[in-house]
Amino acid sequence: MTAFADPQHPSACPACDAVPLAEQVAGAALKDARLMLALPGIHCAACISGVERTLEAQPGVRAARVNLTLRRASVEAGPEVEAEALCAALTQAGYEAHELDPGILAATEVDARGRALLMRLAVAVFAMMNVMLLSVAVWSGADGVTRDMMHWISAAIAIPAVLFCGQPFYSSALSALRGRRLNMDVPISLAIALAIGTSLYETMLSGEHAYFDAAIALCAFLLAGRYLDHRTRANARSAAQELAALEVPRALRLTGGTTETVAAADLRPGDLVRVLPGGRIPVDGQVTDGHTELDRSIMTGETLPAAAAPGDAVHAGEANLTGPITVEVRAAGRNTELARIGDLVAVAEAGRSNYTSLADAAAKLYAPGVHIVSALAAIGWFLYTMDLRVALNIAAAVLIITCPCALGLAVPAVTTAASARLFRKGLLIKNGTALERLAEVDTAVFDKTGTLTDGAAEPLDLNALSLTEAQVAFALAQGSSHPLAKALAGGLQAAGTSPAPLTDIREIAGFGVEAQWGDTPVRLGRAGWLEAEPAAETATYLRIGREPVRPIRFADQLRDGAKDLVRTLSDRGVRVLMLSGDVAPAVEAFGARVGIDECVAEARPDAKAAMIEALALDGAKVLMVGDGMNDTAALAAAHVSISPASALEAARAASDMVLTGRSLAAVADAMDTAQTARGRIKENFTIATAYNLLAVPLAVAGLCSPLIAALAMSTSSLTVSLNALRLR
Amino acid sequence: MDILGILIPVSLLMGGAGLVAFWWMLRKGQFDDPEGDAHRILRDDYDDQPK
Numbered sequence: 001m002t003a004f005a006d007p008q009h010p011s012a013c014p015a016c017d018a019v020p021l022a023e024q025v026a027g028a029a030l031k032d033a034r035l036m037l038a039l040p041g042i043h044c045a046a047c048i049s050g051v052e053r054t055l056e057a058q059p060g061v062r063a064a065r066v067n068l069t070l071r072r073a074s075v076e077a078g079p080e081v082e083a084e085a086l087c088a089a090l091t092q093a094g095y096e097a098h099e100l101d102p103g104i105l106a107a108t109e110v111d112a113r114g115r116a117l118l119m120r121l122a123v124a125v126f127a128m129m130n131v132m133l134l135s136v137a138v139w140s141g142a143d144g145v146t147r148d149m150m151h152w153i154s155a156a157i158a159i160p161a162v163l164f165c166g167q168p169f170y171s172s173a174l175s176a177l178r179g180r181r182l183n184m185d186v187p188i189s190l191a192i193a194l195a196i197g198t199s200l201y202e203t204m205l206s207g208e209h210a211y212f213d214a215a216i217a218l219c220a221f222l223l224a225g226r227y228l229d230h231r232t233r234a235n236a237r238s239a240a241q242e243l244a245a246l247e248v249p250r251a252l253r254l255t256g257g258t259t260e261t262v263a264a265a266d267l268r269p270g271d272l273v274r275v276l277p278g279g280r281i282p283v284d285g286q287v288t289d290g291h292t293e294l295d296r297s298i299m300t301g302e303t304l305p306a307a308a309a310p311g312d313a314v315h316a317g318e319a320n321l322t323g324p325i326t327v328e329v330r331a332a333g334r335n336t337e338l339a340r341i342g343d344l345v346a347v348a349e350a351g352r353s354n355y356t357s358l359a360d361a362a363a364k365l366y367a368p369g370v371h372i373v374s375a376l377a378a379i380g381w382f383l384y385t386m387d388l389r390v391a392l393n394i395a396a397a398v399l400i401i402t403c404p405c406a407l408g409l410a411v412p413a414v415t416t417a418a419s420a421r422l423f424r425k426g427l428l429i430k431n432g433t434a435l436e437r438l439a440e441v442d443t444a445v446f447d448k449t450g451t452l453t454d455g456a457a458e459p460l461d462l463n464a465l466s467l468t469e470a471q472v473a474f475a476l477a478q479g480s481s482h483p484l485a486k487a488l489a490g491g492l493q494a495a496g497t498s499p500a501p502l503t504d505i506r507e508i509a510g511f512g513v514e515a516q517w518g519d520t521p522v523r524l525g526r527a528g529w530l531e532a533e534p535a536a537e538t539a540t541y542l543r544i545g546r547e548p549v550r551p552i553r554f555a556d557q558l559r560d561g562a563k564d565l566v567r568t569l570s571d572r573g574v575r576v577l578m579l580s581g582d583v584a585p586a587v588e589a590f591g592a593r594v595g596i597d598e599c600v601a602e603a604r605p606d607a608k609a610a611m612i613e614a615l616a617l618d619g620a621k622v623l624m625v626g627d628g629m630n631d632t633a634a635l636a637a638a639h640v641s642i643s644p645a646s647a648l649e650a651a652r653a654a655s656d657m658v659l660t661g662r663s664l665a666a667v668a669d670a671m672d673t674a675q676t677a678r679g680r681i682k683e684n685f686t687i688a689t690a691y692n693l694l695a696v697p698l699a700v701a702g703l704c705s706p707l708i709a710a711l712a713m714s715t716s717s718l719t720v721s722l723n724a725l726r727l728r
Numbered sequence: 729m730d731i732l733g734i735l736i737p738v739s740l741l742m743g744g745a746g747l748v749a750f751w752w753m754l755r756k757g758q759f760d761d762p763e764g765d766a767h768r769i770l771r772d773d774y775d776d777q778p779k
Contacts, residue, residue, distance in 0.1 A: 045767035068764030115754055122754075126747045130740060146732075153736060 035075040035083045036100040037090070041645065042071060047095065054093045058086060072100070084279070117227045120165040124220035127161035128213070132710070135213040139707045151203040151210045158212035159196060165219045166192055168226060182367040184408070190371075191399035192218060198396045201389070209393065214400045214709045221405040221717045228412035251282040254326065264316075267332040275320045275327055283332045287312045290325035291511065293482065294318045305483065307511075307526065317629055321482060322507065337605075338629070357433040358681050359411040366407065374398040377700045394702050400709050401699040406688035406716040411681055413724035418677040421727060426666045427642075427657055434656035436681070437640040438674035440621045444569050445612065445634070447626035448580035448587060451644060452594055452664075453556035457484060457538060459491040460553045468500070469550060472517055473542050475499035476524035479506075479513045484540050484554060485524070512540075520545040527551075538586065556590060559644075561665035566595045568668045575620070579603050579611060581630050609633035625667065627651050642667060673727070680727055684720045691716040 042051060048066045051073055055064035060081040066073045075086060083099035090097040134150045142150060166189065173185040192215050199210040251264045254272040264282035267273065272288065275281050281294075293305040296318050305321055308314060314327055316336035333339065378395035382388060419429045429435065446452050465473065474497045477489035502515040502522065512525010523543045527534035530541045532549035539553045569576050577598045580587045587601035600611065608626075612634050615622050624631070624638035632654040635641040641655035644664075652658050659666055695712040698704045753759070 045770050048764060048767060049771055066764060067761045068767060069761045115759075118759070119751065119754060122747060122750045126743050130743055133739060134736070157740075 035077060035081070035086065037073045037075065037083065037086060038098040038100050039066070039071050039073055039090070039095060041096040042066065042068065043645070050093065051090060051095050054089055054095070055086060058089055061086070073097075114227070114230055117168065117223065117230055120168070121220065121223040121227050123161055124165040124216060124223050127157050127165075128216045128220045131158050131213045131216055135706065135710070138210075147208075148203065148206050151199075151212070154210065154212040155200060155203055158216045159200070162192055162196055162215055162219055165216075165223060169219075169222065182371075184363045184367060187367055187370045187399060188218070188222060188403060191215075191396070191403045194392070194396040195400050198389075198392050202393070209706055211396060211400055211706050211709065214706060214713065217710065217713055218400065218403050218405060221713070222408045225408035225412045228409075228416045231416070252276075265333040267329050269329050269331065271329045271332075273327045273329060274324065276324050277320055277322055279320050281314050281316055281318045281320060281327060283327065283329045284315050284336045285313070285327040285330045287314060288326050288328045290323055291508075292323035292325050293321045295321055295483070322480075357411070357436055358678075358685070359407075362407060362410075362685055370399065370402045373402065373696065373700070380700075381702065390702075394700070397702075397704045397709060398696065398699040401695045401704060401712055402692055403713070405713050406684070406691060406720045409717055409720050410684035410688055410724075413721045414677050414680045414684060414727065417724045417727040418673050422657075422666070422670055422673055425669050426663065427659055427670050429657050431656040434640055435674045435677045437621070437656070438623065438671060439678040441574065441623040441640060441671065443575045443577070443615055443620040444623045444625065445577045445579055445615070445638070446596070447624075447628065447631050447634075448578055448582055448590055449556065450627040451625050451631075452559055452562045452578070452590070454559050454662075457487045457554040458557045459488050460555050462491055462495055462552075465550070465552070469542060469544065470495070470497045471500035472502070472522050472544055473524060473552065475502045475517075476505070476513045476515060476522060476542070479515065480524075482512075484538070485513070487554065488540065488552060517544070556586075558594065560663040562594055565664045565667055570595070579608050579626075579634070581605075581608075581628075605630040605633050609637045612637045624655075625664075626655075642670075676727060680724060684723055687719055687723065688716055691719075 039047075039051060042048065048068060051066050052064050055061055055073060055075055058077075058081065060078040061075055062078070063076045064073055075081075075083075077086075087097040087099055131154045134154050138147050138150050169185045169188045169192070172183065173189040176183040176186055195211040195215040195218075199212050199215070202208075202210050250261055251267055252259045252274040253262050253267065254274055259274055267283055273283060273285070277292070287308050287310050289310060291307070291309050294308050294314065296306050296315075308325065313330075316332075316338040331337075374395045377398045378391045381394045382391035385391070415429070415435060418435055422429060462470065470492055474489060474492040477485040477492070478499060479502075480486075500517055502517050505513060505515040507513050508525070508529075511529040512523060514521065514523045514525075516522070522545070523530055524540060527539070527541050527549075530543050530549050532541050532543075532551070535551050535553060538555075539551045542550045542552060544550075566576055575598075576596050577600070578587065578591055578594075578596045579600045580590075581603055582601060584601040587599050591597065591599035603611065608631060612622055612624060616637075616639065621639045624635050624641040625643070626632075626635050626641070627643050628651060631643070632651050635643060635651060635654040640657075642657045642659060643651045643655040644659045645652075657670065691712055695704065695708070698708060758765075
């Protein structure tokens with residue numbers, strides 16, 4: 001696995017330098033025939049076929065399939081194909097793409113639990129339909145042998161169906177009992193078991209009442225609630241897992257005069273690693289050779305690329321933009337700062353699951369209540385009639401009547417309706433309790449770069465440039481792949497400028513571009529390189545011959561709806577803050593533009609999370625909106641969090657909601673919907689309780705026939721679902 | 729009432745056929761990417777070679 005590349009004598013052209021190394025990286029993928037890419041930006045039919053066509057046009061790719069629901073593509077390719085080349089091709093075609101580690105994602109790729117629940121639901125509904133059909137005959141007056149036959153057929157369908165469909169409830173109830181706790185599933189399992197047991201006994205004795213239909217209907221309604229709940233939860237795959245999948249899996253290690261490709265996790269402190277332009281740095285360490293510019297926005301939120309020269313510290317996850325560098329490893333694998341942030345996210349997520357939702361609160365009251373009522377009814381009837389059969393029948397009826405069909409549907413039905421409504425407005429809800437938490441928010445914290453801004457820089461005062469300056473700047477900017485140069489070239493092209501005829505265009509990695517314009521040397525790049533005073537804001541500098549240096553300033557583009565959102569939130573009395581990793585002047589200037597007074601600049605990732613926790617300690621319910629790796633810990637620590645679709649997969653995984661549209665306006669809508677939804681959930685609980693208050697006395701009095709049980713169960717579940725649908 | 733002897737098995741068989749069809753679709757991954765499938769159906773280039 002060793003190839004020969006000579007790092008001691010890099011050629012002037014980074015591409016030539018990259019070729020042998022690139023071939024070598026491909027060698028490391030020899031075993032991976034299946035690649036996974038994250039596509040955070042795709043959203044429509046054109047994206048699907050665009051991505052698939054781009055991927056399939058790449059040499060060596062046999063098949064590519066996009067999964068729009070998961071925003072991923074899986075690629076079947078020959079061993080020579082490497083994911084980075086595919087990502088580059090997609091980026092060129094206009095689709096943002098990241099490599100994912102297929103091994104780590106294998107567990108979440110097929111939603112086995114969701115499929116199992118859906119299958120159980122299908123069986124339960126099938127069985128319920130058939131048993132109900134047979135029960136209608138009994139309710140409408142069949143008696144004698146006909147009734148017994150109907151009961152026996154019902155039993156034959158219901159018993160295996162209930163055994164299969166109820167497994168999620170039984171196992172959850174068992175584990176709760178083992179831990180000496182009570183949960184919703186304990187009364188559910190007991191009700192099913194008791195209903196089936198007494199009904200079978202009644203059927204054997206040619207009794208009048210059998211509750212097979214009620215037992216299976218109970219299963220079906222509850223499974224429907226469970227499945228809706230699972231659907232909203234399945235989208236919330238663990239943020240820590242996604243972070244791990246995003247980590248750079250391979251590195252080029254220099255040993256003696258040769259380079260070899262190794263897994264990043266195998267690197268040891270003191271090793272030398274080569275990082276090519278366009279690659280991500282795999283370790284924390286120090287630059288020992290080469291000049292370049294780094295995109296640190298993933299770690300710090302800074303928009304401006306930072307220069308890196310020998311002696312500078314670099315971190316895993318940062319992208320190398322312009323020149324090849326050699327890095328001495330300080331920390332690798334689990335010890336890097338990137339991994340540490342991942343751990344923070346996992347810890348914060350675990351903390352948030354302690355949130356007591358309305359449903360949990362209801363269950364806490366409900367489970368003991370039901371057991372007490374049915375036990376009392378059974379004891380009372382046993383003392384009154386001294387007949388165990390009657391007492392058990394009554395207890396079963398009480399358990400069935402009180403069983404939380406409506407309660408089980410009350411929350412998932414509302415959450416699903418609200419999710420559908422918000423999805424149409426451009427917001428994806430990933431966490432079941434996110435809406436409840438959003439309804440309580442009184443403080444909103446925004447990240448700057450990529451959240452309130454569009455992530456793109458916009459060149460200012462292009463009109464101030466003279467025609468020749470504009471033409472020279474355009475030609476120079478075309479010679480670089482630096483983000484500012486690209487933005488400048490784009491801006492000038494839109495203004496209708498034509499490039500000046502330049503010769504000898506050379507990009508000096510880490511500094512800028514220089515060329516000859518006739519006999520005049522011209523340069524575009526960093527202030528220090530042009531011996532100019534650096535300006536306070538983001539800027540690039542142009543010098544033509546001996547003329548004075550001309551700065552070209554850039555401003556962050558404001559995201560759609562950002563200003564309106566800040567104003568709406570302030571009007572409602574929500575405290576609005578901005579936390580950014582960017583430098584103070586840029587943050588303050590931007591805060592003034594968007595209308596936020598409280599701004600915190602130069603915040604490191606852990607500082608952001610700490611600040612959110614400090615706010616929470618003061619009793620604030622914090623909404624965090626952010627998009628970068630530096631925000632993930634803060635997103636996970638906040639009471640509720642939102643990230644834009646352009647955010648890193650890890651940031652999206654760490655947040656409760658994802659904005660699919662470009663505009664921030666949907667956030668205000670989400671808060672309205674959250675408050676309505678919270679109201680609906682409470683209404684649903686009231687409705688469910690009202691049905692119980694009506695039906696329980698009937699059941700305790702022994703007047704509850706299977707027909708009344710079926711009616712009460714179906715109407716309460718229907719009312720609750722219809723009430724939830726009003727939200728659409 | 730003899731008709732019940734035919735109708736009950738028929739209704740069970742028909743429901744069962746639906747259940748088996750659903751099980752087959754679930755196994756084949758028809759519900760893995762509902763969002764993508766909703767968009768794919770609108771594409772002309774899948775008409776000849778659906779995938």
